[in-house]
Amino acid sequence: ETGVTQTPRHLVMGMTNKKSLKCEQHLGHNAMYWYKQSAKKPLELMFVYSLEERVENNSVPSRFSPECPNSSHLFLHLHTLQPEDSALYLCASSQGQGITDTQYFGPGTRLTVL
Amino acid sequence: KNQVEQSPQSLIILEGKNCTLQCNYTVSPFSNLRWYKQDTGRGPVSLTIMTFSENTKSNGRYTATLDADTKQSSLHITASQLSDSASYICVVSAILHDMRFGAGTRLTVKP
Numbered sequence: 001e002t003g004v005t006q007t008p009r010h011l012v013m014g015m016t017n018k019k020s021l022k023c024e025q026h027l028g029h030n031a032m033y034w035y036k037q038s039a040k041k042p043l044e045l046m047f048v049y050s051l052e053e054r055v056e057n058n059s060v061p062s063r064f065s066p067e068c069p070n071s072s073h074l075f076l077h078l079h080t081l082q083p084e085d086s087a088l089y090l091c092a093s094s095q096g097q098g099i100t101d102t103q104y105f106g107p108g109t110r111l112t113v114l
Numbered sequence: 115k116n117q118v119e120q121s122p123q124s125l126i127i128l129e130g131k132n133c134t135l136q137c138n139y140t141v142s143p144f145s146n147l148r149w150y151k152q153d154t155g156r157g158p159v160s161l162t163i164m165t166f167s168e169n170t171k172s173n174g175r176y177t178a179t180l181d182a183d184t185k186q187s188s189l190h191i192t193a194s195q196l197s198d199s200a201s202y203i204c205v206v207s208a209i210l211h212d213m214r215f216g217a218g219t220r221l222t223v224k225p
Contacts, residue, residue: 002157042118042215043158043203090157099145099207100165105157 023091
């Protein structure tokens, strides 16, 4: 295992539901990330947190709301999602934000929006 | 058009054979290039990272090459095993957080 856990592993929700994805890293890293992986498409970086401060937001719709209460935990709050938001959501962490810092990924949450 | 193009999109080989996956990029300025392996139902795992000055790097049976002049990289897998079946993703970094991901090559190793 990579030291990054994600829950739940699978989630099915309706467009009017509100749910949250959770990520926890046990590596003592300072940076955490949310990615979206759609079928046959490249990974898309959604959010970056460094030392609990958001440092990057790649024009993600407001129906996705991240939260980083401490350096070990990262949440992605979901509300009023669309069917095209169905994808694998991956969390990652790295020691720092240096160009050679390796990101360690969690197993992902498979999200289906009905 | 994606700035990182991988080929082939999918590949099927027999166990024990070698294969080479390609990654062409237009990302500039170039910082580093990584290859990740992603097993089905799991997150990507880093295999190699190369900076501008490196043109080859090995990790067991995986050998990555980089030609920064032609902006091409390859990942060579030697003596393939069934456990090599996965998606292989090329990631090119320009500046901090500006990471561009390829769509991946889906490799299937058959007995």
